[in-house]
Amino acid sequence: MKVLVTGATGFIGxxxxxxxxxxxxxxxMASRHPERLDPASxxxxxxxxxxxxxxxxxxxxxxxxxxHCAALNNDRKASEADFLAANATLTAQLAxxxxxxxxxxxxxxxxxxxxxGPGFSGTISxxxxxxxxxxxxxxxxxxxxxxxEAYASRPTDATALRLPSIYGEGMKGxxxxxxxxxxxxxxxxxxxxxFSGIRSLMSCEAAAxxxxxxxxxxxxxxxxxxxxxxxxxxxxxxxxxxxxGYGYSLKLSxxxxxxMRAVLTLLGKRKAWDAITATQICDPSLLVSEGWAPRTDxxxxxxxxxxxxxxxxxxxx
Numbered sequence: 001m002k003v004l005v006t007g008a009t010g011f012i013g014x015x016x017x018x019x020x021x022x023x024x025x026x027x028x029m030a031s032r033h034p035e036r037l038d039p040a041s042x043x044x045x046x047x048x049x050x051x052x053x054x055x056x057x058x059x060x061x062x063x064x065x066x067x068h069c070a071a072l073n074n075d076r077k078a079s080e081a082d083f084l085a086a087n088a089t090l091t092a093q094l095a096x097x098x099x100x101x102x103x104x105x106x107x108x109x110x111x112x113x114x115x116x117g118p119g120f121s122g123t124i125s126x127x128x129x130x131x132x133x134x135x136x137x138x139x140x141x142x143x144x145x146x147x148x149e150a151y152a153s154r155p156t157d158a159t160a161l162r163l164p165s166i167y168g169e170g171m172k173g174x175x176x177x178x179x180x181x182x183x184x185x186x187x188x189x190x191x192x193x194x195f196s197g198i199r200s201l202m203s204c205e206a207a208a209x210x211x212x213x214x215x216x217x218x219x220x221x222x223x224x225x226x227x228x229x230x231x232x233x234x235x236x237x238x239x240x241x242x243x244x245g246y247g248y249s250l251k252l253s254x255x256x257x258x259x260m261r262a263v264l265t266l267l268g269k270r271k272a273w274d275a276i277t278a279t280q281i282c283d284p285s286l287l288v289s290e291g292w293a294p295r296t297d298x299x300x301x302x303x304x305x306x307x308x309x310x311x312x313x314x315x316x317x
Contacts, residue, residue: 025065065106108161165201196235233298
Protein backbone atom coordinates (compact mmCIF):
# COMPACT_ATOMS: atom_id res chain seq x y z
CA MET A 1 0.00 0.00 0.00
CA LYS A 2 1.21 3.48 -0.84
CA VAL A 3 0.41 6.55 1.27
CA LEU A 4 0.40 10.12 -0.01
CA VAL A 5 1.78 12.49 2.64
CA THR A 6 1.30 16.21 2.06
CA GLY A 7 3.58 18.66 3.85
CA ALA A 8 6.23 15.95 3.77
CA THR A 9 9.05 18.41 4.51
CA GLY A 10 7.16 20.00 7.41
CA PHE A 11 7.35 19.70 11.17
CA ILE A 12 5.02 16.71 11.54
CA GLY A 13 5.08 15.54 7.93
CA UNK A 14 8.74 14.47 8.15
CA UNK A 15 7.88 12.30 11.14
CA UNK A 16 4.88 10.78 9.35
CA UNK A 17 7.05 9.85 6.37
CA UNK A 18 9.67 8.21 8.60
CA UNK A 19 7.16 6.25 10.65
CA UNK A 20 5.23 5.06 7.61
CA UNK A 21 8.48 3.74 6.16
CA UNK A 22 9.28 1.95 9.40
CA UNK A 23 5.78 0.42 9.37
CA UNK A 24 6.33 -1.00 5.89
CA UNK A 25 4.25 1.43 3.83
CA UNK A 26 5.38 2.89 0.54
CA UNK A 27 5.23 6.68 0.55
CA UNK A 28 4.63 9.38 -2.03
CA MET A 29 5.67 12.78 -0.65
CA ALA A 30 3.85 15.92 -1.74
CA SER A 31 5.45 19.21 -0.77
CA ARG A 32 5.56 22.81 -1.85
CA HIS A 33 9.35 22.30 -1.76
CA PRO A 34 10.03 18.89 -3.35
CA GLU A 35 13.58 20.06 -4.09
CA ARG A 36 14.30 19.54 -0.38
CA LEU A 37 13.63 15.82 -0.77
CA ASP A 38 15.81 13.00 -2.04
CA PRO A 39 15.69 13.12 -5.87
CA ALA A 40 15.46 9.34 -5.87
CA SER A 41 12.31 9.36 -3.72
CA UNK A 42 8.72 9.37 -4.93
CA UNK A 43 8.21 13.11 -4.43
CA UNK A 44 5.86 15.51 -6.21
CA UNK A 45 4.99 19.17 -5.94
CA UNK A 46 1.81 19.93 -3.99
CA UNK A 47 -0.55 21.91 -6.27
CA UNK A 48 -1.72 25.38 -5.28
CA UNK A 49 -5.19 25.72 -3.81
CA UNK A 50 -6.60 27.14 -7.06
CA UNK A 51 -5.08 24.50 -9.34
CA UNK A 52 -7.54 22.53 -11.52
CA UNK A 53 -8.99 19.34 -10.08
CA UNK A 54 -6.86 17.34 -12.52
CA UNK A 55 -3.70 18.52 -10.73
CA UNK A 56 -4.88 16.86 -7.51
CA UNK A 57 -6.12 13.77 -9.35
CA UNK A 58 -2.61 13.41 -10.80
CA UNK A 59 -1.28 12.80 -7.27
CA UNK A 60 -3.48 9.75 -6.75
CA UNK A 61 -2.43 6.95 -9.15
CA UNK A 62 -1.61 3.82 -7.06
CA UNK A 63 -2.32 5.70 -3.78
CA UNK A 64 -4.30 3.84 -1.09
CA UNK A 65 -4.29 6.32 1.82
CA UNK A 66 -3.67 10.04 2.35
CA UNK A 67 -2.25 11.83 5.40
CA HIS A 68 -2.79 15.55 4.91
CA CYS A 69 -0.25 17.45 7.01
CA ALA A 70 0.25 20.54 4.84
CA ALA A 71 -1.16 23.70 6.42
CA LEU A 72 -0.62 27.40 6.94
CA ASN A 73 0.35 27.96 10.59
CA ASN A 74 1.81 30.74 12.76
CA ASP A 75 1.94 33.33 9.99
CA ARG A 76 1.00 36.71 11.44
CA LYS A 77 1.13 38.33 8.01
CA ALA A 78 -1.44 35.96 6.52
CA SER A 79 -4.98 37.19 5.91
CA GLU A 80 -8.23 35.32 6.53
CA ALA A 81 -8.35 34.58 2.79
CA ASP A 82 -4.81 33.16 2.92
CA PHE A 83 -5.71 30.78 5.76
CA LEU A 84 -8.93 29.66 4.06
CA ALA A 85 -7.12 29.03 0.78
CA ALA A 86 -4.36 26.92 2.36
CA ASN A 87 -6.31 25.11 5.07
CA ALA A 88 -9.80 24.76 3.58
CA THR A 89 -9.87 25.15 -0.20
CA LEU A 90 -6.73 23.10 -0.82
CA THR A 91 -7.95 20.48 1.68
CA ALA A 92 -11.27 20.23 -0.16
CA GLN A 93 -9.51 19.76 -3.50
CA LEU A 94 -7.27 17.04 -2.11
CA ALA A 95 -10.08 15.24 -0.25
CA UNK A 96 -12.33 15.17 -3.32
CA UNK A 97 -9.55 13.70 -5.45
CA UNK A 98 -8.70 11.12 -2.79
CA UNK A 99 -12.34 10.12 -2.23
CA UNK A 100 -12.74 9.54 -5.96
CA UNK A 101 -9.49 7.65 -6.60
CA UNK A 102 -7.91 6.30 -3.38
CA UNK A 103 -9.58 3.26 -1.86
CA UNK A 104 -8.28 3.74 1.68
CA UNK A 105 -8.33 6.39 4.38
CA UNK A 106 -7.90 10.15 4.58
CA UNK A 107 -6.34 11.54 7.77
CA UNK A 108 -6.61 15.33 8.09
CA UNK A 109 -4.30 16.79 10.72
CA UNK A 110 -6.40 19.45 12.38
CA UNK A 111 -6.07 21.42 15.61
CA UNK A 112 -7.98 22.12 18.79
CA UNK A 113 -8.10 25.68 17.43
CA UNK A 114 -10.81 24.37 15.09
CA UNK A 115 -13.14 24.30 18.11
CA UNK A 116 -11.72 26.61 20.82
CA GLY A 117 -9.77 29.86 20.97
CA PRO A 118 -6.63 30.65 22.97
CA GLY A 119 -8.64 32.08 25.88
CA PHE A 120 -10.89 29.04 26.35
CA SER A 121 -10.58 27.21 29.67
CA GLY A 122 -11.95 23.71 30.01
CA THR A 123 -11.75 20.19 28.64
CA ILE A 124 -11.63 19.56 24.90
CA SER A 125 -13.05 16.34 23.48
CA UNK A 126 -14.69 15.21 20.27
CA UNK A 127 -18.01 16.49 21.67
CA UNK A 128 -16.77 20.06 22.27
CA UNK A 129 -19.05 22.41 20.27
CA UNK A 130 -17.00 24.16 17.56
CA UNK A 131 -16.40 27.82 18.39
CA UNK A 132 -13.13 28.68 16.63
CA UNK A 133 -11.57 32.08 17.23
CA UNK A 134 -9.32 33.75 14.70
CA UNK A 135 -8.56 33.11 11.05
CA UNK A 136 -6.41 30.03 11.64
CA UNK A 137 -9.02 28.26 13.78
CA UNK A 138 -11.85 29.06 11.41
CA UNK A 139 -9.86 27.78 8.44
CA UNK A 140 -9.01 24.50 10.19
CA UNK A 141 -12.65 23.98 11.11
CA UNK A 142 -13.65 24.64 7.51
CA UNK A 143 -11.03 22.12 6.42
CA UNK A 144 -12.64 19.52 8.69
CA UNK A 145 -16.08 20.23 7.25
CA UNK A 146 -14.91 20.01 3.65
CA UNK A 147 -13.02 16.76 4.29
CA UNK A 148 -16.09 15.07 5.72
CA GLU A 149 -18.26 16.46 2.89
CA ALA A 150 -15.91 14.92 0.32
CA TYR A 151 -16.26 11.56 2.08
CA ALA A 152 -20.03 11.76 2.62
CA SER A 153 -20.49 8.48 0.74
CA ARG A 154 -17.64 6.82 2.70
CA PRO A 155 -17.88 8.48 6.14
CA THR A 156 -15.83 5.87 8.02
CA ASP A 157 -12.80 6.35 5.75
CA ALA A 158 -11.99 9.95 6.75
CA THR A 159 -11.23 11.68 10.02
CA ALA A 160 -10.00 14.97 11.44
CA LEU A 161 -7.27 14.46 14.04
CA ARG A 162 -7.36 17.45 16.41
CA LEU A 163 -4.01 18.15 17.99
CA PRO A 164 -2.91 20.47 20.83
CA SER A 165 0.34 22.45 20.80
CA ILE A 166 3.05 20.24 19.32
CA TYR A 167 6.62 20.16 20.62
CA GLY A 168 9.76 18.90 18.98
CA GLU A 169 12.77 20.03 17.01
CA GLY A 170 11.75 22.94 14.80
CA MET A 171 8.63 23.87 16.80
CA LYS A 172 7.15 27.34 16.51
CA GLY A 173 4.47 29.39 18.24
CA UNK A 174 3.90 29.63 21.99
CA UNK A 175 6.04 26.63 22.88
CA UNK A 176 8.99 28.10 21.01
CA UNK A 177 8.46 31.33 22.97
CA UNK A 178 8.48 29.42 26.26
CA UNK A 179 11.67 27.65 25.22
CA UNK A 180 13.34 30.97 24.46
CA UNK A 181 12.24 32.16 27.90
CA UNK A 182 13.72 29.00 29.37
CA UNK A 183 17.00 29.70 27.61
CA UNK A 184 17.64 33.11 29.18
CA UNK A 185 21.13 32.55 30.71
CA UNK A 186 20.52 34.01 34.16
CA UNK A 187 18.54 33.32 37.29
CA UNK A 188 14.90 33.92 36.39
CA UNK A 189 12.04 34.93 38.68
CA UNK A 190 8.57 35.02 37.13
CA UNK A 191 5.11 35.77 38.56
CA UNK A 192 3.51 32.40 39.29
CA UNK A 193 0.05 33.83 38.55
CA UNK A 194 0.86 34.31 34.87
CA PHE A 195 1.81 30.66 34.43
CA SER A 196 -0.97 29.06 36.48
CA GLY A 197 -2.72 27.49 33.48
CA ILE A 198 -2.58 23.80 32.62
CA ARG A 199 -2.07 22.61 29.05
CA SER A 200 -2.16 19.43 27.04
CA LEU A 201 0.79 19.01 24.69
CA MET A 202 1.93 16.40 22.20
CA SER A 203 5.27 15.50 20.67
CA CYS A 204 5.62 15.63 16.90
CA GLU A 205 6.66 11.95 16.99
CA ALA A 206 3.50 11.02 18.92
CA ALA A 207 1.31 13.03 16.53
CA ALA A 208 2.82 11.17 13.57
CA UNK A 209 2.45 7.83 15.35
CA UNK A 210 -1.25 8.56 15.88
CA UNK A 211 -1.80 9.29 12.20
CA UNK A 212 -0.10 6.02 11.25
CA UNK A 213 -2.13 4.18 13.91
CA UNK A 214 -5.38 5.46 12.42
CA UNK A 215 -4.32 4.18 8.98
CA UNK A 216 -3.43 0.76 10.33
CA UNK A 217 -6.29 -0.15 12.66
CA UNK A 218 -8.99 -2.30 11.02
CA UNK A 219 -12.00 -0.71 12.74
CA UNK A 220 -13.96 2.11 11.00
CA UNK A 221 -12.85 5.67 11.68
CA UNK A 222 -14.87 8.19 13.67
CA UNK A 223 -15.33 11.66 12.13
CA UNK A 224 -13.08 13.33 14.73
CA UNK A 225 -10.42 12.28 17.22
CA UNK A 226 -8.65 14.32 19.89
CA UNK A 227 -5.09 13.29 20.77
CA UNK A 228 -2.46 14.45 23.25
CA UNK A 229 0.29 13.30 25.58
CA UNK A 230 -0.69 12.59 29.17
CA UNK A 231 -0.84 14.05 31.73
CA UNK A 232 -1.60 17.72 31.02
CA UNK A 233 1.04 20.01 32.53
CA UNK A 234 1.10 23.34 34.39
CA UNK A 235 2.69 26.00 32.19
CA UNK A 236 5.15 26.68 35.03
CA UNK A 237 6.30 23.04 34.82
CA UNK A 238 6.81 23.37 31.07
CA UNK A 239 9.08 26.39 31.59
CA UNK A 240 10.89 24.64 34.42
CA UNK A 241 11.55 21.60 32.19
CA UNK A 242 13.09 23.87 29.54
CA UNK A 243 15.16 25.64 32.21
CA UNK A 244 16.38 22.30 33.52
CA GLY A 245 17.47 21.32 30.02
CA TYR A 246 19.44 24.55 29.65
CA GLY A 247 20.89 24.10 33.13
CA TYR A 248 19.29 27.22 34.62
CA SER A 249 17.16 27.77 37.70
CA LEU A 250 13.61 29.12 37.90
CA LYS A 251 11.89 30.91 40.76
CA LEU A 252 8.21 31.80 40.82
CA SER A 253 7.14 34.88 42.78
CA UNK A 254 3.77 35.23 44.50
CA UNK A 255 2.34 38.31 42.84
CA UNK A 256 -1.47 37.98 43.30
CA UNK A 257 -3.34 36.96 40.17
CA UNK A 258 -5.90 39.73 40.69
CA UNK A 259 -3.17 42.37 40.57
CA MET A 260 -1.67 40.99 37.37
CA ARG A 261 -5.07 40.69 35.73
CA ALA A 262 -6.03 44.25 36.69
CA VAL A 263 -2.78 45.69 35.35
CA LEU A 264 -3.07 43.89 32.01
CA THR A 265 -6.75 44.83 31.73
CA LEU A 266 -5.86 48.51 32.20
CA LEU A 267 -3.24 48.12 29.48
CA GLY A 268 -5.82 46.67 27.11
CA LYS A 269 -4.28 43.20 27.32
CA ARG A 270 -7.12 41.24 28.94
CA LYS A 271 -7.28 38.78 26.01
CA ALA A 272 -3.57 38.17 26.41
CA TRP A 273 -4.09 37.46 30.12
CA ASP A 274 -6.91 35.02 29.34
CA ALA A 275 -4.75 33.21 26.79
CA ILE A 276 -1.69 33.01 29.05
CA THR A 277 -3.62 31.72 32.07
CA ALA A 278 -6.10 29.45 30.26
CA THR A 279 -6.37 25.81 31.23
CA GLN A 280 -6.90 23.68 28.12
CA ILE A 281 -7.00 19.96 28.78
CA CYS A 282 -7.53 17.53 25.92
CA ASP A 283 -9.42 14.31 26.57
CA PRO A 284 -8.16 11.45 24.35
CA SER A 285 -10.52 8.87 25.90
CA LEU A 286 -12.05 7.90 22.56
CA LEU A 287 -8.68 7.02 21.05
CA VAL A 288 -7.65 5.18 24.22
CA SER A 289 -10.88 3.16 24.12
CA GLU A 290 -9.93 2.04 20.61
CA GLY A 291 -6.51 0.72 21.65
CA TRP A 292 -4.29 3.78 21.22
CA ALA A 293 -1.77 4.57 23.97
CA PRO A 294 -0.67 8.16 24.75
CA ARG A 295 2.90 9.21 25.41
CA THR A 296 3.52 9.88 29.11
CA ASP A 297 7.09 11.27 29.33
CA UNK A 298 6.43 14.85 28.25
CA UNK A 299 8.48 16.65 30.91
CA UNK A 300 11.50 14.45 30.25
CA UNK A 301 11.16 15.06 26.52
CA UNK A 302 10.93 18.84 26.97
CA UNK A 303 14.05 18.82 29.14
CA UNK A 304 15.94 16.71 26.60
CA UNK A 305 14.80 18.98 23.77
CA UNK A 306 16.20 22.04 25.54
CA UNK A 307 19.42 20.15 26.26
CA UNK A 308 19.76 19.34 22.56
CA UNK A 309 19.21 22.96 21.58
CA UNK A 310 21.81 24.14 24.08
CA UNK A 311 24.36 21.63 22.80
CA UNK A 312 23.67 22.56 19.19
CA UNK A 313 22.48 19.08 18.26
CA UNK A 314 18.97 20.42 17.55
CA UNK A 315 18.66 23.47 15.36
CA UNK A 316 15.72 25.85 14.76
CA UNK A 317 14.03 25.44 11.38
